[in-house]
Amino acid sequence: MAKIFAVTIIAIAILSAIPIIRHTWDPPADISTHGGRIDEQMSETMAEAGISFLASQILLALFIWKFSNTRPGDKIKTFPGGAKAVVWAAFLLVGTEVLALGVFGVKAWADVYLTAPAANAMPVQVQAGQFAFYFRYPGPDGTFGPLHPDQISEANANFFGLDTAHDQDSKDDIVTAEMAIPVNREIHLLMHAKDVGHSFYVPALRVQQDFVPGLDLSLHFTATQVGKYEIVCTQLCGLGHYNMKAYLEVMSQEDYDSWLKKQAALQ
Amino acid sequence: MSHADTMGGHAGVMEKPAFSVPAKKMAMWLFIIADTATFAGCLVAYGFLRNATPDWPRPFHSITNVALMTFILVTSSLTMLFAIDAAKAGEKAKALQWTLITAGAGALFALLHIREWLGLIGEGMTLLKNPWGTGLFGAAFFSITGLHLLHVTCGVIALVVVGIRYQGGRYNADDLEITGLYWHFVDLVWMFVVPLVYLLNLSH
Amino acid sequence: MAMAEGHKSNAGRYVIVYICILAIAFLQFVIAYSNITAPQMFARMLFLAVVEGALALLFFMHLSDNHGLLWFVVVFTVFVLLAMQYGWTDSFRELLGAPWSNYSKY
Amino acid sequence: MHDMSAHAAEHHAPTSFIRQHVFSLDHKVIGKQYYGLALVAVLVGMVLSWLMRIHLAWTNYPIPGLHLLSANGAPGNVMTPEYYLQLMTMHATIMVFFVLTTAPFAAFGNYFLPIQVGAEDMPFPHFNMMSFWVTFVGFLVLMSSFFVSDGPTLGGWTQYAPLSAIGSASGPGQGTGVVLWAAAICIFCIGQLLGSLNFITTTLDMRTKGMSMWRLPLSAWAWFITSVMGLTAFAVLMPATILLILDHVAGTSFFVPSGLVLNDQLQPHSGGSTLLWQHLFWFFGHPEVYIAIVPGMGIVSHILVANMRRPMLSHRVLVYSMGALAVLSYMVYGHHMFVSGMNPVSSLAFSFPTLVITIPSTIIVLIWMGSIYGSKLRINTASLFALGFVSMFISGGVSGFFLAQPSIDIMLHATYFVVGHFHLVMAVAAIFGIFGGTYFWFPKMFGRMMNETLGKVHFWLTFVGAYCIFMPFHYLGIAGNVRRYQAFVDDYLQPLIPVHRFITIAALLTGAAQLIFLYNLFHSRFWGKPATDNPWEGTSLEWSTPTTPPPHNNFGDKLPEVFHDPYQYGVESSTGDYVMQASPEKVKSAHDEA
């Protein structure tokens, strides 16, 4: 029984590792400038934690194998070095791992969250509401008009609550249901929640950030590959949570300009 | 062997209790730790919201009432200590007397507190809104002071019950002391509620 | 159980502590009327309240007589109370807004 | 409280049925009641998970009979999106609170903590009884939300505001459902606080002669450490749920900011903070997950030593490590909030202690493994489950190590990677603790042995099955599969649906395997082989009771006296290779620490 158990543990551990090693299920390929660090952090962790995982499982299995079929006369042995060795091993091995990954990780994290967007980054506002994203571009004047929550009306397609009659800045704002951005240009995403918590997750862009009702937040990123990607909501927001998504279209600058013109005409 | 004996750590049969504190008293201390966390949770929530809200109102004009309440509650802690002292010295009648005085002070405190509430309600303050600013003020104020008032009320009842049973011989000086611990704790909480909830919201 | 013989009254000590607590409370009321900023006021109030509370814990609740229990209660409670304070940075974040996130800056 | 306890339980056995079986003051009966409650709860939770799994794999297929559960939730037997979320919320709430807090902690702890410290009972039997019945009422309140008009809440077990706080405008079940949920949790907290008071005072003040703190078995230490955590964790969740209820019934806005618009209606709320709820919830939430696992660690250690026939490499290091987990658990809660909009600097401040938590965890695991080295390991169902716990804890713990890094959590947060992580540690490891405890202590609790063959079959199916369910969750998460989705409509999720089907089949089979356990449990209860007083040749006090199950006052008319450390195995004594704690026999031992 013990031997089968030991073999099973080893088999499970190795089988578990195979899809990882073969990259059977990987996240969508990275299209951001900051994502490389995140991926690197991920694969380093995968290597170190993976080795720890395999090593511990296999060791466990071997010990079970070896020490479960002792004969009555056998003496109890003590692990060489005893508890002291164990504590030292834990502190040294895991401690260095923790320190190394912890310290490297700071950089990857800071890239996303602790750096200011470039001064020339292109602003886009995104609003999350049950169960859709809407995007707003500032238009030719480069400024966003103020939001008036009391004027929000799905029926009149006034998703943001803009008062185009009175607010000069709002008049040229462009509101869309999908997000288009030019490639290789830093985007400064201004996040606003209309009702409850939502999240902005684009796996390919390596960004995820919750929307917090009552607190506007921001993200900044640069997409490097033209293409169509999915923006999905990852914060439970109600019955339509699973279906709350939008497309992110990364375009060449020319395509983007003409797209924006078309959208402006539709307002 | 009666259970009551083991609670004190029956010499010879059991290990000495940790910290030499018998189970009942230990339980009260643990309750106090937990209750501290409860009050702290409420106070942190209040502080978080107060700090985050620019239009936080500072409506209190007069501090006479709350000063009086503080005086009464702190004094009731003193009378509680007299009760315990008397009980430890075996002076039963005196102990009961002091306990009931403590309970009376607690009741007076509760009455003043309710009067205070009624006054604020009269000025238009409710859980939802008040004339001075964000509605959160009333919600936080009534929740925190309400929780404290609940503790005072329970304390008064406990004091009366324990006092009477002490008189009847069912409880001893230690039980009175444990009730006293609770009472001092209610006082201690008030020492934080007054400056944080009242005095910081005093209008100038 | 603790019985009459050998019990000495602590009334004197209690009254002294009582007066100290009242004095501190009085000081708080005075500070409440002084003209200082809210954070300054808060710091002073909290400090004095902690002193008051410590007096009550030590002498009214007799923790000064039992050092083992004193350490257990104080270390445990203070640790938990401190751990609860992480939220403050977000309180300020809500007050001041998250950095780079105000759309009307454009 | 005084009238409650002082004159409690002069220890002669009660005679009336009510006092014996319903409002019993006997910690052993209360322990069994808790066990029964957990069993009922786990079955409900498991059935809910089947329904969820079937729906996830074959969305919009009818599940026969489902409309009987809720006509609104499953018109034509097809689960609606909201009903999926409602079932998910109930699944998690039931499992976390009413299974994982009650079974390893309240059930086994109640039964065995007083016995292991050598006491007749807990110091406050009335509190103990109330603790169970209050918890039971909490369970009823939670279950009642299945029967209100728009069903239970759909907000997830974390009940993030403002979804949880603005009422039914935000979705079905967000009105009465949330109030019932919050009330149930609040009541539950009260019950567990009463329990914690009893556990701590039992450990500190009720130890029999010779039972110094260091002579407590590891299971007793684990319960003690857990109750210390519970004391403050539940005390903070309780007011948070009350504030949440106030937001509903009184219309306050603690957790609801102003300016929210639902269905084109500007909400009347003003000023609250949604992050505040998250801070309060997770301040409880993270200690809670250790409340779920630490008793399991204690039980597993206890089972392992008895089956390794040698003491742990170091008793003290294990205890210190569990203590370190408890301390650190208060400093890491923000790792659930890395991308929640919390200050990103705090994320780093939370990440570091979270990473550090792997060190005591590693020490615990390595002490177990190092103790197996050179031991004379006995393989039986209990020890298999204990070893299975170790394997599962390693797997689940390692995936926690990924999540602990905020930079990686950007990709993995709110994906099935998280679901895989916490099911491995909670739904498998901690549940294995319960299984191990059951197979190990059943003879003492019911005086009969469980069937070993059935037990081993149950173990194999569950062990392999659980890995088949919960390992693939990690792959899904790495591929970006978002959790709390009732269906997978996004383009990039389509290729993952076959994986979900595989998981569902594994889940149904693993679930079916639990029927073997149930059969074994009930059959052995009445017809099992009668058990001896000490079937596993254990050393701690529960094996020294004069009868099996123990008499009403546990040890007859005389409390035992303790002469040894808890785990004196591998010695030479008159009884064999072990000497019991209560035996005055002097033996030569390399391991006497006390």
Ligand code: HEA
């Ligand atoms: C029993 C419950 C339990 C336990 C024990 C743990 C243990 C750990 N958990 Fe887990 N966790 C949960 C239950 C639990 N967790 C739940 C329920 C959630 C989700 C809640 C929700 O959102 O619904 C969650 C979510 C969660 C998150 C948030 C993820 C997110 O939402 O984005 C994080 C992030 O840091 C985390 C980290 C950890 C860590 C570092 C440990 C560590 O304690 C693990 C330490 C153990 C080991 C590491 C294994 C043994 C060591 C070795 C074999 C040595 C070598 C290994 C390495 C060096 C890696 N957990």
Ligand code: HEA
């Ligand atoms: C203890 C906790 C626990 C347990 C046991 C389980 C058990 C299972 N869980 Fe669950 N689950 C959670 C806690 C738990 N879960 C939590 C916290 C969430 C998060 C919800 C949220 O997002 O808000 C969740 C969410 C969750 C999801 C994700 C939903 C989503 O994000 O959309 C899924 C999906 O498959 C799932 C599946 C399962 C399955 C198949 C099982 C089981 O079927 C596995 C098989 C069962 C067993 C192996 C145990 C059986 C035990 C016994 C029969 C007896 C034990 C004895 C006693 C108690 C006395 N669970």
Ligand code: CUA
């Ligand atoms: Cu929006 Cu989920």
Ligand SMILES: [Cu+2]
């Ligand atoms: Cu956690």
